[in-house]
Amino acid sequence: MIMAIPFPDISPEIFSIELGSFTLALRWYALAYIVGILLGWRLAVRAVSRTDLWPANRPPMAPTAVEDLMTWIILGLLLGGRLGFVLFYQPAYYVANPLEILAIWQGGMSFHGGMLGVTAAGLLFAWRRDVPLLQMLDLLALATPAGLLLGRIANFINAELWGRPTDLPWGVIFPGPAAQSCPGIEGLCARHPSQLYEALLEGLVLGALLIVLAFRRGWLKRPGALTGIFLMGYAVSRILVELVRQADPQFITPDNPMGYVVQIGAAGLSMGQLLSLPMLAIGAGLVLAARRRP
Numbered sequence: 001m002i003m004a005i006p007f008p009d010i011s012p013e014i015f016s017i018e019l020g021s022f023t024l025a026l027r028w029y030a031l032a033y034i035v036g037i038l039l040g041w042r043l044a045v046r047a048v049s050r051t052d053l054w055p056a057n058r059p060p061m062a063p064t065a066v067e068d069l070m071t072w073i074i075l076g077l078l079l080g081g082r083l084g085f086v087l088f089y090q091p092a093y094y095v096a097n098p099l100e101i102l103a104i105w106q107g108g109m110s111f112h113g114g115m116l117g118v119t120a121a122g123l124l125f126a127w128r129r130d131v132p133l134l135q136m137l138d139l140l141a142l143a144t145p146a147g148l149l150l151g152r153i154a155n156f157i158n159a160e161l162w163g164r165p166t167d168l169p170w171g172v173i174f175p176g177p178a179a180q181s182c183p184g185i186e187g188l189c190a191r192h193p194s195q196l197y198e199a200l201l202e203g204l205v206l207g208a209l210l211i212v213l214a215f216r217r218g219w220l221k222r223p224g225a226l227t228g229i230f231l232m233g234y235a236v237s238r239i240l241v242e243l244v245r246q247a248d249p250q251f252i253t254p255d256n257p258m259g260y261v262v263q264i265g266a267a268g269l270s271m272g273q274l275l276s277l278p279m280l281a282i283g284a285g286l287v288l289a290a291r292r293r294p
Contacts, residue, residue: 006173037147069136082109089248134286141226149203168192201240235280
């Protein structure tokens with residue numbers, strides 16, 4: 001008898017309202033974005049309100065300026081996340097269907113693309129407002145894990161981005177023919193709840209670490225250090241979880257059942273791992289550079 005956890009009976013929609021032929025719905029995924037941004041904003045405001053946390057006791061911006069920064073970040077997150085998904089994961093499909101690039105409501109967002117979009121928005125904001133760049137990036141690093149935590153939980157509720165088949169007792173029986181299509185397994189197929197693994201590592205553990213380093217250990221006084229820890233922490237978490245996460249279907253072929261984008265003999269790298277390696281290197285460089293400064 002299979003030892004597994006049935007998927008909970010939770011609808012992806014919190015509520016929906018019928019307006020004639022149009023349906024207005026609030027989904028858990030949208031709520032995760034909204035609440036994550038609000039939590040990150042409040043944490044950033046709290047950080048810049050503490051002058052003792054920053055070099056020379058001078059925060060990079062006033063608390064009121066954080067609201068303006070969040071507007072830029074939201075735009076960078078949405079544009080970068082969507083374009084990253086289009087370019088990294090399904091470029092051929094969207095070249096053939098360019099009008100669907102803007103159809104964000106159909107799903108499809110990339111964290112690595114979102115991070116690049118946020119970075120670009122942050123660079124432009126820092127240049128226009130004369131804000132120290134590394135200190136602003138540290139502030140964004142501190143604010144990000146809350147959104148990652150809630151976003152991954154929303155992925156679980158949506159029954160998407162699940163892991164590979166497993167016989168571990170905490171495997172989850174995700175619904176749908178795609179999740180239940182497991183070669184060599186008869187009956188119900190349990191899979192790793194890889195979304196919850198990422199929520200724990202990228203959101204809870206990494207977020208708690210950054211808060212302790214910022215508010216208890218004085219790491220905001222070394223510009224770039226907190227950003228480096230975030231990049232390294234996310235990269236390591238993502239690389240580890242990708243070991244048990246199901247690859248995107250466009251990468252899976254009969255000759256490449258694991259969905260590697262870079263194959264090295266019988267092993268290889270997934271797209272998530274490949275995109276995380278530069279983050280790991282850049283993060284390590286930022287931490288080393290920051291620790292060498294007086």
